[in-house]
Amino acid sequence: MDEKKIKYLRKSEELLKIKPEDIKTEEEAKKIIEELRDVINYHDYLYFVVNEPIITDYQYDQLFHLLEKLEERFPQFITPTSPTQRVASDITKEFPEVKHLSPMLSLENSYNEEDLREFDKRVREILNLDTVEYAV
Template identity: 40%
Template sequence: MEPAQRIFQLRETLDQHNYNYYVLDQPTISDYEFDQLLKELQALENQYPEFFDPNSPTQRVGGMVTKNFETIVHESRMYSLDNSYSREDLIDWENRIQKLLGAIPVHYTCELKYDGASISITYENGTLVRAVTRGDGFQGDEVTANIKTIKSVPLKLKGNFPPKFDIRGEIILPLDGFEKMNQELLEKGETPYSNPRNTASGSLKLQDSSEVARRPLDCLLYNIVGNNLPFQTQFDGLQAARQWGFKVPN
């Protein structure tokens, strides 16, 4: 097999195994077998640098150092969620929506709220091109290199997706990973992190992406923004995102 063919084949295979493990939670090969395939790909890419791809599975280990994070203006504003603590609040909210829509039946998609750091990821032609923090909602910091290290974030999409869109979601640090990180710090005699939300948020602004790669971050995506999207409801958008390879809340 030609080197270019083998490199392409290995990338496709590793992407699928990444998806099986980190999105579906249904691994089909052992960690050892995965590591052997990854080492083979790394060796081939080193031998044939003309086939470099910034979205290769080998790039998830990080290694890029960012001294200053560039400020990027969001093409579409990122909003924050309002809280409600009473039944009356919810009824008032529903009445306002119904008044705006008129005599149209309203359906709701209920989702869990994840406590982490908001992120907006831009895809063009099925490839991850940019990841930006929420910031003030109008502009945020570009953290693309750090986001690429999170294995549940697809670098390339599958299926029938729009040519360009932003997908928004939450970068989180699951409790078991957070507890393991703190245990390792305590064993070294260092101060543990205070809470998983702040640790997830702080991870996005680490200058060395290889340090981010060592943290057990996860990403759950739940809102798609763009022109001429192939769905009309939030629920259908979540289903589409799953088909494209995203990890989406149930």
């Protein structure tokens, strides 16, 4: 792993230790928000462009959610170029574009049993069914 990747991996690990409620001042929030944006942008590049991620999807989602929470608490620091305000654009051209017969809908990430139970509940309510079978 090259020095740049090691640097960003270490910075990611530092940021993953932060809880939104630990940030008390605007100055501290601004610094952490800027660091999160930089780290997330780098991870986006590694994931979408060069297809060589160095953190797990779960870790990425944690960083992204921390940024969302801090921008929610400190909206004065939201910018149009924040990862929370845009969709990735430099996606690899390795795969052809595909037209979907049904629209692709965004899915929330689920990492625990509670998330999956909530998902199942929403699906059953939408379909107005008591039970739904899933295939994985």
